[in-house]
Amino acid sequence: MLSRSRRLKIVHRQVLANHFGAFTKSWNRQFNTKSFFANNEHKSHQDTGSESTFSNHPKVALISTITIALSILLYKQTTPLLKNESVITKHAKIIIIQDSDNEDEDDAIDVEDSNDPLNFAAQDEIRRQKAIANKPPLNTIFNINDFEYVAQQILPLQFKGYFATGSEDEVTLRENHHAYSRIFFKPRCLVNVADVSLSVSPFSGDSGDSIWTFDAPFYITAFAGARGAHEDAELNLIRAAKKHNVAYMIPSMSSFPIDEVIEAGRLDDGLETQCHHASYLQMYLSTKEELNDFPDYLKKLQVKHDSIKAVFITVDLPVLGNREKNFKYMALADPSSFDEPVDWTIDQTENPPLTWDDIVTFKNATKLPICVKGLQCKEDVAKAIELGLDGCVISNHGGRQLDFSRAPVEVLVETQKYLKEKNISLVNPGTNKKFEIFIDGGVKRGSDVIKALCLGASGVGLGRPFIYSMAGYGQPGVERAIKILKTEMIRDMKLLGVKSIDELNEDFVDIDSLKYKNP
Numbered sequence: 444m445l446s447r448s449r450r451l452k453i454v455h456r457q458v459l460a461n462h463f464g465a466f467t468k469s470w471n472r473q474f475n476t477k478s479f480f481a482n483n484e485h486k487s488h489q490d491t492g493s494e495s496t497f498s499n500h501p502k503v504a505l506i507s508t509i510t511i512a513l514s515i516l517l518y519k520q521t522t523p524l525l526k527n528e529s530v531i532t533k534h535a536k537i538i539i540i541q542d543s544d545n546e547d548e549d550d551a552i553d554v555e556d557s558n559d560p561l562n563f564a565a566q567d568e569i570r571r572q573k574a575i576a577n578k579p580p581l582n583t584i585f586n587i588n589d590f591e592y593v594a595q596q597i598l599p600l601q602f603k604g605y606f607a608t609g610s611e612d613e614v615t616l617r618e619n620h621h622a623y624s625r626i627f628f629k630p631r632c633l634v635n636v637a638d639v640s641l642s643v644s645p646f647s648g649d650s651g652d653s654i655w656t657f658d659a660p661f662y663i664t665a666f667a668g669a670r671g672a673h674e675d676a677e678l679n680l681i682r683a684a685k686k687h688n689v690a691y692m693i694p695s696m697s698s699f700p701i702d703e704v705i706e707a708g709r710l711d712d713g714l715e716t717q718c719h720h721a722s723y724l725q726m727y728l729s730t731k732e733e734l735n736d737f738p739d740y741l742k743k744l745q746v747k748h749d750s751i752k753a754v755f756i757t758v759d760l761p762v763l764g765n766r767e768k769n770f771k772y773m774a775l776a777d778p779s780s781f782d783e784p785v786d787w788t789i790d791q792t793e794n795p796p797l798t799w800d801d802i803v804t805f806k807n808a809t810k811l812p813i814c815v816k817g818l819q820c821k822e823d824v825a826k827a828i829e830l831g832l833d834g835c836v837i838s839n840h841g842g843r844q845l846d847f848s849r850a851p852v853e854v855l856v857e858t859q860k861y862l863k864e865k866n867i868s869l870v871n872p873g874t875n876k877k878f879e880i881f882i883d884g885g886v887k888r889g890s891d892v893i894k895a896l897c898l899g900a901s902g903v904g905l906g907r908p909f910i911y912s913m914a915g916y917g918q919p920g921v922e923r924a925i926k927i928l929k930t931e932m933i934r935d936m937k938l939l940g941v942k943s944i945d946e947l948n949e950d951f952v953d954i955d956s957l958k959y960k961n962p
């Protein structure tokens with residue numbers, strides 16, 4: 444409870460008039476590929492699908508722009524995590540916690556007034572500020588769940604909604620993680636595990652000509668809206684990735700121009716190093732222009748950025764999933780946003796969905812490895828192999844798209860069995876390169892990573908764990924999350940009796956209970 448003198452004020456002042464332009468720019472910068480393509484001199488690319496599907500629909504664009512941009516401003520203005528201060532600006536619609544002697548101010552709203560539509564958001568802000576003040580120090584964070592707990596307490600309502608929620612009833616969101624808890628280990632004893640290595644060389648295949656190696660088989664996967672977690676967003680992620688030599692998948696909907704992110708990957712503790720950090724690039728393609736321009740873009744990308752080692756085209760987003768819980772958070776923060784039910788689908792005549800034919804065109808346009816991100820069944824993985832692609836990510840977009848899609852680790856098991864039965868080799872006979880099967884969704888522990896690798900994954904992506912570690916603690920948080928995961932992996936490999944990633948195989952896991960789904 445607040446003392447009488449400590450009141451919450453909601454200040455409404457020229458919000459949209461003063462800030463709408465800046466909001467729109469900020470939204471565009473954060474949630475579509477415009478800056479990305481503009482930065483790479485492809486001016487014709489304006490919008491994308493997925494999270495930026497918001498901006499393809501005029502009404503949605505307006506709602507989203509207002510809501511998210513407002514929250515971005517709100518966050519920037521109030522959170523000590525970003526600026527180390529609780530700044531109050533005159534011209535913004537912000538929630539201010541302050542001591543007040545003047546109880547008669549016109550624009551002050553009592554937080555106890557339950558008729559006030561902003562009451563919930565206001566109370567949540569008070570709770571959030573207290574949580575920020577009591578945030579545990581980084582050295583008391585021991586696992587990914589700890590990061591998640593802290594982030595849930597300190598993220599503003601809208602960002603919590605955006606990052607944490609899944610689609611519809613969130614069955615897939617829960618299953619993604621729970622499926623790992625139905626897989627058990629079968630360790631070997633009396634193995635000399637004095638030295639354990641986590642290093643991997645993806646995309647090298649059997650030819651062994653890979654010139655880069657990562658120090659762990661997990662990677663920071665692509666996610667839009669990273670600025671909602673921290674103002675340095677992708678820069679934190681690539682710097683932490685470089686420092687600890689893990690892969691980072693740069694999202695096309697990056698908060699910073701892609702060039703800037705790549706350049707940040709050349710800095711180590713502020714000192715320039717010779718090379719950029721080897722990275723992956725994720726792409727959304729949803730407009731005709733994007734599809735047409737992409738082959739040319741790939742050619743230029745290959746010349747311009749030799750640190751980009753593979754391109755991942757996201758294919759699980761012909762329309763945005765029904766992220767109802769996220770919309771509820773947004774409506775709580777701004778009740779006027781959802782007076783009418785909103786159709787979040789895209790006009791398909793304007794934006795034809797991606798097809799396998801497009802993917803083949805892209806593959807033929809570049810020597811860069813081309814992978815598809817978001818496959819959810821064995822047949823699609825087999826098709827990607829058959830078409831000569833370089834890899835895929837078995838993923839359901841972190842449970843944010845089709846609810847009741849199966850847990851990726853379950854699809855991985857089914858896929859490996861199918862490939863064996865059909866005698867489909869992962870090694871391309873023409874190039875001698877191996878098709879890499881990555882997986883993401885619901886991974887929180889080193890043991891989850893090991894389980895996926897035992898079941899045939901080449902690498903494992905984590906999204907929310909890195910969002911949460913960054914939300915709470917910026918780059919040091921991301922670094923600690925990487926270190927925690929590596930440490931968990933090394934300990935578990937020693938307990939399993941395994942010395943290197945290559946040695947992991949299905950004999951080390953018991954998947955008998957995997958089929959029993961959690962209710």
Ligand SMILES: Cc1cc2nc3c(=O)[nH]c(=O)nc-3n(C[C@H](O)[C@H](O)[C@H](O)COP(=O)(O)O)c2cc1C
Binds near residue numbers: 839
């Ligand atoms: C907030 C958020 C934003 C995301 N944005 C993108 C994106 O821009 N492109 C993409 O391919 N996947 C995106 N994803 C999906 C992730 O790449 C990944 O598939 C998912 O987060 C893995 O699940 P996890 O969060 O449980 O680790 C996003 C996921 C989240 C949680």
